[in-house]
Amino acid sequence: MSNRHTRSSGRQTRIRNQIWEILTSGVPSAHRRMRSGAARRQRPGNGQGQIWSRAWPGRQYTAPVNPQSSLPEAVDAVAGEHSFSGVVSVDRGGKVELARAYGLAHRAHQIPNTVDTRFAIASGAKGLTALVVVSLIEQGVLELSSTARSVLRDDLPLIDDRVTVEQLLAHRSGIGDYLDEHDDSLDVNDYLMPVPVQELADAEQYLAVLDGFPAKFPPGERFSYCNSGYVVLALIAERASGVPYHDLVRTRVCEPAGMRDTEFLRSDELPDRTATGYVPAGGGRWRSNVFHLPVRGVGDGGAYTTVADLSSFWRTLFAGQIVPAKWVAEMVRPHNDVPGEPRRCGLGFFLHESRDQVMLIGHDAGVSFMSVHDPAPGLTYTVISNTADGAWPVLRHLRERLSA
Numbered sequence: 001m002s003n004r005h006t007r008s009s010g011r012q013t014r015i016r017n018q019i020w021e022i023l024t025s026g027v028p029s030a031h032r033r034m035r036s037g038a039a040r041r042q043r044p045g046n047g048q049g050q051i052w053s054r055a056w057p058g059r060q061y062t063a064p065v066n067p068q069s070s071l072p073e074a075v076d077a078v079a080g081e082h083s084f085s086g087v088v089s090v091d092r093g094g095k096v097e098l099a100r101a102y103g104l105a106h107r108a109h110q111i112p113n114t115v116d117t118r119f120a121i122a123s124g125a126k127g128l129t130a131l132v133v134v135s136l137i138e139q140g141v142l143e144l145s146s147t148a149r150s151v152l153r154d155d156l157p158l159i160d161d162r163v164t165v166e167q168l169l170a171h172r173s174g175i176g177d178y179l180d181e182h183d184d185s186l187d188v189n190d191y192l193m194p195v196p197v198q199e200l201a202d203a204e205q206y207l208a209v210l211d212g213f214p215a216k217f218p219p220g221e222r223f224s225y226c227n228s229g230y231v232v233l234a235l236i237a238e239r240a241s242g243v244p245y246h247d248l249v250r251t252r253v254c255e256p257a258g259m260r261d262t263e264f265l266r267s268d269e270l271p272d273r274t275a276t277g278y279v280p281a282g283g284g285r286w287r288s289n290v291f292h293l294p295v296r297g298v299g300d301g302g303a304y305t306t307v308a309d310l311s312s313f314w315r316t317l318f319a320g321q322i323v324p325a326k327w328v329a330e331m332v333r334p335h336n337d338v339p340g341e342p343r344r345c346g347l348g349f350f351l352h353e354s355r356d357q358v359m360l361i362g363h364d365a366g367v368s369f370m371s372v373h374d375p376a377p378g379l380t381y382t383v384i385s386n387t388a389d390g391a392w393p394v395l396r397h398l399r400e401r402l403s404a
Helices: 013-023 071-081 122-139 148-152 165-169 203-210 227-241 245-257 307-318 325-331 391-402
Strands: 086-092 095-102 104-106 278-282 285-288 343-345 350-352 358-364 367-374 379-385
Touching (some): 071 391, 086 307, 122 165, 122 245, 227 245, 307 367, 367 391
Antiparallel strands (some): 086 095, 086 379, 343 350, 350 358
8 A cells, every 4th residue: 555545634643733733822833734745835924823724735724803802703703704604603502602604505506505504524423433432332222441342253363352442532542543644745635545536425435445554552552543443343233233233323312312314424425414534635726625535534533513402512511411421421531641742632522731621623624623522511603614624713712702
């Protein structure tokens, strides 16, 4: 398999570091890479709240906002400054404080995004996978100590026989990743799949891309974010239960959460009210991401949802309506610090470094997403974009404003 095909997607550590820098200081710790791999040239500036966009070279993440502006006015200003395409939502205690949509769901047909538009959330789907697995543990079908080998049998022989479900959930399995997260020459908008994307639609089909990657370290030794681990979890859940993965998500997560608009859609047959993901093609042109990602995600990404569904998700999760409260507490308990990043990781969720905020994050070709929930005040804010970098400037503003 070529180096090009083993590069990581946007869900890899280096890019997550850059996302976090944008959301905190706005200043990257290292030069970002262009498609050629050359370092981006530093431009003059005061270093405050500025970062060069990787999708639009030379474009700064800046947005002068009047501090006296209302929240909707401020978000409008940031969205306008960055030609944001996507949706923004803020709610507190079940009451919507802000719901705004910008840009186009389909560029060729000039279909605008609305607050009810479904967007892809990339690695945000890992939280759904984790909940499926935990629900099967609660039911007695699996255990945290169950080994992957006990379910995989002879498949994926390079996965250590000692790897457990808990280690996969916590990114501590050490298994090789089909999207290698250490390739600094990565462009998230590149073509990364090692097989034709239409061949990746169901869990068993992913065996073709998961196989052949040696372990990185012994199971349980340390944290290392791993996309393969969550596809393996999807396989384990499907085989152990005898129910297809996508049906498990629907019945065990979406239905009890009241997420009526959330589904793992095929990117080549998107229904109405669904945003197409776009990647820049140069010269002001855009292409859809249909050839960049699996046609239907499994385990580590691929779900489509709305901001309303995400608000319902957080409320029902912390009310114990998806899995019992004892399991919610276990999933949002810090299981790891994330090396080099000011946050922690639970089981399927990222956690604020010091507060009780819980996060789902996704980044891929034509996708940028973050949803943050603070259980104490019941505060949720979500930004989803159908471009790879679109969400981050708006998220940074919300983070600063709502954390004040």
